[in-house]
Each structure stands twice: as C-alpha cells, then as structure tokens.
Amino acid sequence: MEKIIIAVDAMGGDNAPGCVIEGVVTALKAYEDISVRLFGDEARIKKELEGSFFDADRLEIIHSEEEITMHDEPMMAVRRKLKSSMVMGLMDVKEKRAHAFVSAGSTGALFLGGMAYVRLVKGIDRPALAPVLPGLKKPFLLIDSGANADCQPKYLMQFGLMGSVYMNKVMGVEKPNVGLVNIGAEEEKGNKLHKEAYQLMKNQSVYAFGGNCEARDIQVGDFDVVATDGFTGNVILKYAEGLTKVLFKQIKSGVMETLRGKMGGVMLKPVFGKIKDKMNPDEYGGAPLLGLDGAVVKAHGSSNGYAFSRAIFQARKMVLGDIVGTIKKGLNDIQEG
Numbered sequence: 661m662e663k664i665i666i667a668v669d670a671m672g673g674d675n676a677p678g679c680v681i682e683g684v685v686t687a688l689k690a691y692e693d694i695s696v697r698l699f700g701d702e703a704r705i706k707k708e709l710e711g712s713f714f715d716a717d718r719l720e721i722i723h724s725e726e727e728i729t730m731h732d733e734p735m736m737a738v739r740r741k742l743k744s745s746m747v748m749g750l751m752d753v754k755e756k757r758a759h760a761f762v763s764a765g766s767t768g769a770l771f772l773g774g775m776a777y778v779r780l781v782k783g784i785d786r787p788a789l790a791p792v793l794p795g796l797k798k799p800f801l802l803i804d805s806g807a808n809a810d811c812q813p814k815y816l817m818q819f820g821l822m823g824s825v826y827m828n829k830v831m832g833v834e835k836p837n838v839g840l841v842n843i844g845a846e847e848e849k850g851n852k853l854h855k856e857a858y859q860l861m862k863n864q865s866v867y868a869f870g871g872n873c874e875a876r877d878i879q880v881g882d883f884d885v886v887a888t889d890g891f892t893g894n895v896i897l898k899y900a901e902g903l904t905k906v907l908f909k910q911i912k913s914g915v916m917e918t919l920r921g922k923m924g925g926v927m928l929k930p931v932f933g934k935i936k937d938k939m940n941p942d943e944y945g946g947a948p949l950l951g952l953d954g955a956v957v958k959a960h961g962s963s964n965g966y967a968f969s970r971a972i973f974q975a976r977k978m979v980l981g982d983i984v985g986t987i988k989k990g991l992n993d994i995q996e997g
Contacts, residue, residue, distance in 0.1 A: 663695045663718070664979050666972055667749040667758035670700030671727045672765025674962045677701070680764065681708040683968025688714045690969065694976055697758055699724045699745035724748050730961075734768030738776055746770065750777040753954040760955035760975035762946075764963045770949065770956070771807050778954045781984060783991040785812070787951035788819050788890070789958060790826060791897065796880045801827050801836075803887055805947060806894035813856035816840065816887050817864065821990045822950040823885035824867035829981025830948075830974065833884050839873030841888035841896070846872070853889070861887075866993045945970030948978060950987070955979050 668684055670677040677700055684696050695718040698705060702723040726744040728737045738747055746765050752758040754777050761778075763770055767789070774787060788804035803823040808815060820838040827836040840858055842850045847858060849872060861869040873883050878896065888896070911932070915925035925932075945967055946959035955978035959971035 664693055664760070664976055665695050665697060665758045666975050667697045667699065667752040667761045668972070669745045669749050669761070669763035669765055670698050670705055671724070671745040672763040672961075673959065673968075674764075675964065676764065677704055678708055679963055679965045680968055681705060681712075682965030683963065683970075683972060684719070685709075685712045685714045686965055686969035687972040688718055691973070691976060694718070694972070696720070696972075697722055697749075697752060699748045699752075701727075722748065728766055728769050730766055732766065732769065734766055734772050737766070737769050738773040747773055747777065750774060750956070753956065754778050759979045760957070762957045762959055762968075762971050762975050764946070764959035764961055764968065764971075767806070767958055767961075770958055774949055774952045774956050778952045778956060780951055781953050781987055781991070783995065784818055784822070784951040784987070786815050786818075787949050788815075788822060789893075789947045790819075790823055790950050791947035792831065793879070793897075793900065795878075797882070798884070799831065800878070800883055801831075801885045802878075802893055802897060803885060803950065804890040804893045805897045806890045807949070808890040809894075810891070811853065811889040813853060813860050816853075816857035816889070817860040817994075818951070818991075819887040820861050820869065820885065821864075821867055821994065822987055823887060825983060825986045825990060826948060826950060826978075827884045829983055829986060830977040831884075835868050836884035837868050837870040837882055838885040838887060839870050839877075839881070839883035841878070841886055841892060842872035842874065844872060845874055845877075857887075864994050866990045945972070945974050948974060948983075950983070953984060955983060 670680050697720050699722050724745040726741040728744045728746045749761045750773050753761045786808050789807045790801050790803035792799050801823045803819045824836045827833040842854050915921045946957050949956040957971050957975045
C-alpha cells in the first residue's frame with residue numbers, strides 16, 4: 661500500500677498546538693508508512709516544530725484561518741467556520757486527499773462535522789464514539805460513549821456490528837463477543853428499547869452476540885464490545901474514570917497512614933506502577949467515531965504528546981484494517997440475512 665495520509669487538526673484540544681505537534685513528530689518517527697497533513701496556524705506550527713527532528717518530506721502544513729473552540733456552538737461552528745482546522749481536515753477525508761482524520765477538538769463539532777462532511781456509511785443511521793477501555797482480563801470497546809443520548813433498537817444493533825469490526829481489525833480479537841448493556845442478564849430484562857434491540861442483535865449472524873451485560877460485568881466479564889446508548893455509555897465512562905481516581909487516592913492514603921503501610925508501599929511500588937500503566941488511557945489515544953464513510957479519531961481533549969501519537973496510530977490501524985469497507989460488508993450481510 662502507498663503512504664497512509666493522515667489529516668491532523670493542530671488547533672484542537674486543551675494543549676494545542678504544542679502537544680499535537682509533539683504527537684505528530686513522535687508518530688512520524690514511529691511509523692514510516694504514514695505522512696501527515698497538518699491543519700492550523702502556520703506560524704505557530706512552525707514555531708513549535710523548531711528543534712524537532714523528523715522526515716520533513718512526510719509533513720505538509722496547511723494554513724487555516726479559523727479555529728473551532730470548546731466555547732463555540734458545535735452546529736454553528738461547523739457550518740460557518742469553513743476555514744477552520746477541523747472542517748478543513750474533515751474535508752480532506754471527504755475529498756480523498758487523506759485516508760483518516762485525527763482531532764482533539766470539540767466532540768460535538770467533530771460529531772456534527774463528520775456527519776455533514778465525511779457523511780455516514782450507507783445503512784448506518786448514527787455514528788458512535790467508541791473508546792477502548794482497560795478491563796480485568798483484557799481491553800474492551802464501549803460503544804456509544806456519548807454521541808447519541810437517544811437511540812433506537814436498530815442503532816444498538818449497528819453499534820454491535822461497528823464495535824465488532826473495530827475490535828477484530830484494530831485490536832486483533834479473532835471473534836469479538838458483543839454484549840448489550842442492561843439491568844439484568846436475562847433475555848426479557850430491560851425496557852422496550854433494550855428488549856427490541858436484544859432481538860435484533862440475537863437474530864443477526866454477522867457478529868457474535870453474547871447477550872445482556874450488567875454494569876458490574878462490563879470491566880470484569882468476557883465481553884470484547886459492550887453496546888449501549890450514548891447517555892448510559894457516557895455515565896459509565898465518567899463513573900469509571902472517577903472511581904479509578906478515588907481508588908488510587910484511597911490506596912495511597914491507606915499506605916501512608918502507618919509505618920508498616922509505608923514499608924509495604926515501597927515493596928509494592930513496582931506492582932502499583934504496572935497497574936497504573938495498565939489503566940492509563942493514553943495507551944489507546946482516543947475514541948474512533950465509527951459509522952462515518954472515512955476513518956475519524958477523537959483524541960482526548962487533554963492529550964499529551966504520547967497520547968496524541970497513539971490516536972494517530974489508531975487512525976493508521978483503521979485504514980490498514982479497512983474498517984469502513986468491513987462495516988459496509990457486514991451491513992450488506994445483515995440486510996441479506
């Protein structure tokens with residue numbers, strides 16, 4: 661395959677453009693098969709690049725006159741700021757100048773801009789944010805994590821397909837097991853939405869549906885993909901993040917209370933370090949926006965350079981795995997079935 665061209669929004673995120681550019685330089689050094697089209701304030705980008713060593717032939721800077729900020733109303737921003745780094749990057753994917761787009765900017769603007777410019781895969785009703793999260797046994801995909809607060813049963817069935825394709829093609833899971841987040845494991849549990857979604861997911865044969873997944877089993881069970889509406893998914897995501905912080909603080913507080921605890925803490929420091937690394941969201945870089953007719957990755961708004969380089973790695977893997985093409989084929993198989 662020829663070079664994978666990745667469009668990058670240099671101006672999106674809390675730490676832009678510095679950490680974005682650091683991530684781009686790291687990615688260019690790590691992956692020789694990519695080139696980057698970097699959109700943003702050309703003067704600021706060149707200043708940040710001073711002193712960096714990389715293959716300049718694989719980096720193109722495209723000046724953008726506007727910037728979409730977190731304070732902009734997403735719909736108005738993507739309609740009016742056509743010369744912004746985000747919209748220009750999305751247009752790069754639409755017009756096939758780039759294979760993928762990565763941004764740490766406004767989630768709402770990226771979601772709406774993706775639908776407006778990159779457009780949906782034919783047969784997909786709504787795109788979904790799908791972060792990979794650490795679990796007790798293995799990582800898992802949470803889809804949707806906040807893009808669609810209100811869902812229909814067919815959306816959840818489609819989320820299962822998109823999540824299964826991603827875990828297979830990007831994360832290397834041979835046959836991902838898909839679960840539907842619900843208040844009980846039994847088939848008859850849940851409200852009308854979940855009961856109807858269960859039947860749709862159960863009766864298709866394109867991906868492996870493992871049944872309902874209770875909240876307590878999301879991170880400790882055997883599911884590779886957990887499908888849910890965006891409202892519930894966002895609550896799960898934010899609660900998990902908060903709980904992780906509390907647990908680490910409680911452990912640290914308990915260790916420091918006594919001399920015995922401090923001595924034990926010194927001995928267990930390497931163990932705690934490994935656990936912290938395993939729970940580090942920077943390893944996954946961000947969340948793919950699945951369902952669009954192109955590879956789009958939403959990096960964490962607070963991404964450091966390493967995290968952003970991992971988001972670029974995700975985009976590269978999505979292109980190599982032909983995520984969009986595989987989703988299209990899966991949809992055709994479901995419709996024929």
